Amino acid sequence: MNLVVLPVLLPALTGLFALLILRPSPVRRTLVGISGGLQVALACTLVGLTYTQGPMKVELGDWPAPFGIVLYIDVLAAIMIAIGAVISWACMLYGFFELPTRVTHPLRLPLVQFLMMGINLALVTADLFNLFVAFEVMLLASYALITLEADDWNIKEAFPYLSVNLFSSMLFLAGAGFAYGMFGSLNFADIAQQAELMADDPRVGALGILLLVVFGIKAGIFPLYFWLPNSYPILPAPLAALYAGMLTKVGVYVILRLFGTLLPHEFSGLHLVVAWMGGLTMVLGVLGAVSRGFIRGILSFHILSQIGYMILAIGFFTPFSIAAVIFYNIHNNIVKASLFLVGGTATVLNRTDTLARMGNLWVATPALGIIFLCQALSLAGLPPFSGFWGKLMIVLEGLNLGSGPGGWQFFVLTGLALFTGILTLFSMLKIWLTTFWVRDESIEVHREDRRWKGMTAVVGGMCLLSLTIGFGAQFFIKLSFEASRQLLDKAAYIEFILGPS
């Protein structure tokens, strides 16, 4: 059995299984939960294997590349799979604690598994059209999930989500068509090889721009992100965490592949534009977060701001900054997801997530407070939490580039990144000062609703993981460097997939 197909196969089978049982029951929960654990174990194995033995691939149906579809896993893909597996598992367990079996929506579990299947396919595929198909799977599942449990007042927010993503799918399809027309192939390695030869053909740049817009919509780059921050808040907490932690980041991953693998590396003009787009996303995203008065709204806007950081570092486009993006991704996904989960727990306790009506939690549940504090400070990039290392790497590279000749733009961008950090801190303080620190007799804390204990325990596990990333940064940064090296080593990629020329 080839390991490469397992990340796609396992969620697919689990989803089918959950669908066939259909009725939510403890047995179904247990089995799906075990499968979630297996997915984590598998993903960690993949990270280990790709790190020590290099990338893996499988040619489906034994049709040789570049004609058949190739699935390919390198360290980057394996890392992303691992993060996805961890987050989806945590969100699943959290969901178990949040809702007793009798009130669970029977379709949630299978749809989440199908969502993971789509995400993992998008991560492992090395074929442009197959990527489109993966996006379709992913998006359809996400459309279904976003409407599944939304109430009658909120469900309208799903409509912009749907329409914008359909629009971007259409553009994606056009882009894939153009790519086929230009290169006569859809295989990543083949496209990369030919794009390298056609580097002075301006059409390659145009294709890059079109695909950047497509993936930018998925990732949420300014000014393409408007659909995101108003639609994510309508999701139930664990799903919002999954969307925030994983689904959106697939966009970042694909942009990494676009610039690292598909396009020639010499597009410095385009890279600079990307960096500025990242910078604007970062600042506008965090300002959006500052403007919101409820936890889900604040966190949803923060997704964008963090995406901005990553896009900025992609725009720097050095091996170091790409490693920074990858590390940032590892850190941020876990932190982001757990913040959503903390928000969900706080909502269960306060019965609302509108900041003006929340309070007393630092006295009622210090454990939740500590978790929130760690993750919020981490999000703002304060040491010694995981976010600090990500920010450190990005700022370091920004200053490094800025010190070079004509690098004032990088100084400005680095300044923006630091400024964003402080605004992030500000918006986290907004949550902390009200939800946790306000002491008001008239605000009830429903501690008797025992669900919060299990929910807190799950988030606590996430928090521990995040602290591990912070204090054991050495391991994760090293991993990111190897991922960055493999991503940018195009010649090896092409030879690995197409065989020696």
Next chain:
Amino acid sequence: MGTALLIAIFLPFAALVILPLAGRVLGPRVGWLALVFPVISAGIIINLALGTESFGQQTVAYTWVPVLGVELSFLVDGLSLFYGLVVSVMGVLITFYAANYLDGHYEFHGRFYAYLMLFMAAMLGTVFANHLVLLFIFWELTGISSFLLIGFLHGEKKSRYGARMALLVTGITGLVLMAGLLLLGIVAGEFSMAALLTAPPTDVPVGLLGGAFLLVAIGSFGKSAQFPFHFWLPNAMAAPTPVSAYLHSATMVKLGVFMVARVYPIFVDLEWWTPLLVAIGFLTMALAAVLAILSHDLKAILAYSTVSQLGFLIGFYGMGGLGGTHYDLLHVVNHVFFKGCLFMVVGIVDHATHTRDLRQLGGLGRRMPLLAVIALLSAASMAGLPGTLGFLSKEYMLKDAFYFAEAGADWRAWYPLALIVLASVLKVAFSIRLFWGIFGGAASPAVKEHFHHPGLLIQLPPLLLAACCLVFGFAPGAIAAFSETLAVGGLHLPGAPEIKLWHGVTRELITSMAIVAAGAVIFALGAATAWRWARIPLPLQFDTGFEAGVERLPKAALNLSRFLRDNKPLDYIPVIGLFLVVFLGGYFAYHWERFEVFDDFSFQEGFHYLRSFVVLLILLAVIGVVALPRWTTQLLSISIVGFLVTFYFVLFRAPDLAMTQILVESATLLLVLLLLSRFPRSAELGERRSPFSPLRKAVNLIVAVGIGGCVGLFSFLTSRQKVDDFAGLWFLERTVPDAKGTNAVNTILVDFRGLDTLFEIAVLVIAVLGAIGLLMRYRRSRQEYAEGALGASGFSVKGVRRRQ
């Protein structure tokens, strides 16, 4: 040495776990347990300090994140040992004090001491850190622990906002510091402080080095509450008094001063060094003294006087020459003694009378004679009266200012001296006021009502500090020897002149006496008018301004977000489309020449009657979509476009695709018609009553035409320069021999690219599930609709409630 130092720094972190748990059992007594940690750290550091006669530099390094070059490395030299001693010994005193101070009236003692130990550990880490990144990490940790301590009494709004202000101000400047340190590291190519100090970077771009200095200086100003960041410190006084005494007078706010001293040898050559530090430092010194005299709250007065003193210390380093300075440690240690002591006194007074307002205090001298003596000594030291350490400090302060003035070229060199004199006069005035206001005169009603006697133990730490003010005031030799031992190369000039109590009648002495006299006069004036005029004018209330700005920020951000139209779903796609058109269209326009679009193109050659006719029909149908008024006809027009496209498939001999297209078109049309016909008529009417504005129509038109143009141009370009070896040709070749099929479309779908098909089928399954999900939705009654949303939606709280 290494292990011992690690224990001293990292052991207090263990308190984070131990103390909150112990606090649940022990209650207020947990303070005595907490005392263990600072005692151990102080013991180790004292032992280190005594262990060697003279310290060069010693570094201890352990690997941490070698891939980024970050290591756990610590630098032990005179400066770090000095600050380490201050932090740990004050830690012992403060913890002892706090154990007496925080009685049963407070809650959460365990948390309090945990924060305090976190702070101490962070401080020790900061002063000993060698690697620049490590230094920053600990630096920020002090800010975080300070935030938690200021907000310890978080039930009160004042505490929460004070904590936020402190964290934001020190956070912003902390990030600036981070940029500065990293830039320094990058420019110098070296991240180890020890190496930077022994070999300051030469031969590097001055602009970048100057930039690094500017950033580091701003970071230090923020932490040390220098103008224009001075306002956060008085607001941090919402913390319990032990915290104010420890963090906000003796240690944390000294970090900026420490940082300036630390980087002294690296940056002192820069042209900017003296002007920047002198200007800001002495301005802060004078301004804060003015603010102190205008305040009535005991802790506010002390806070401003701390700011003033910090301003002096920064300015002092600014005046220092290339070779180094003398007696900076004297000034620091003096401030630690008297200010720590005064804060503790104020805490005791607050505890005993429940007020800190000078206008409501008085007459405590007879009730608390010991405390009065303690306060007298420390206030005298603050005012700089002879016989105290403060006097010596002021003597040398004046001396340096005189030297600086004489050495300077023009009148600007007198700036420090003038401001020092001004600040000192005011300092004398508010020192007298502080002492007299609390202890002198008759007992006020507030005092009579609330007074209860403080214990003896709580007065022990301030007594000790006050005694130090006196003892070292008379025996300055000890301090001199001490600072000689701790001298650091590059910062301190070798062979400092002996500190003497009596220099004869010098100009410093005369000035000093004049200052005391003037201060007394101001106090007398103030007392005569009962300080009625003392109020901080609005333009100087930076904190009010900051708070107003912070409060308005969310609103402004909301307006910005609305301006960008990120809450108007109707605009999402036009915005995306516009961006695409500008970006891609701009790219096409910019590279127009390189595309060679029409180079070998002739309309006659490519012209085809039938195809052009179909294109015309499609165009008509598209215009129909836009122009027709009813949705049914619009829908039909769209359908016509789809059917006409089928024609192309026929033309290119792809009957499978043509059939698929026809089926899809018909099915879609029927389904949508069916669905929409079930919509209430009101929806359609609403659509027609609120037509789009001309502006929106124009934008939509531009976007639509633009996208069409871009995509059309792109497909045109793609089809013009085709590559030779399409994957499709390979599929055609292999269909019969390898895939054993006779229809290439089929073999591609089910064999060559079977995975795509598999997942497209999965997409259909998922879509069906989504539809089922929508159909399963809970149907609300009219009444439920009228009641509005049930609970917090999306978090499924309602789901539970509904079934209960």
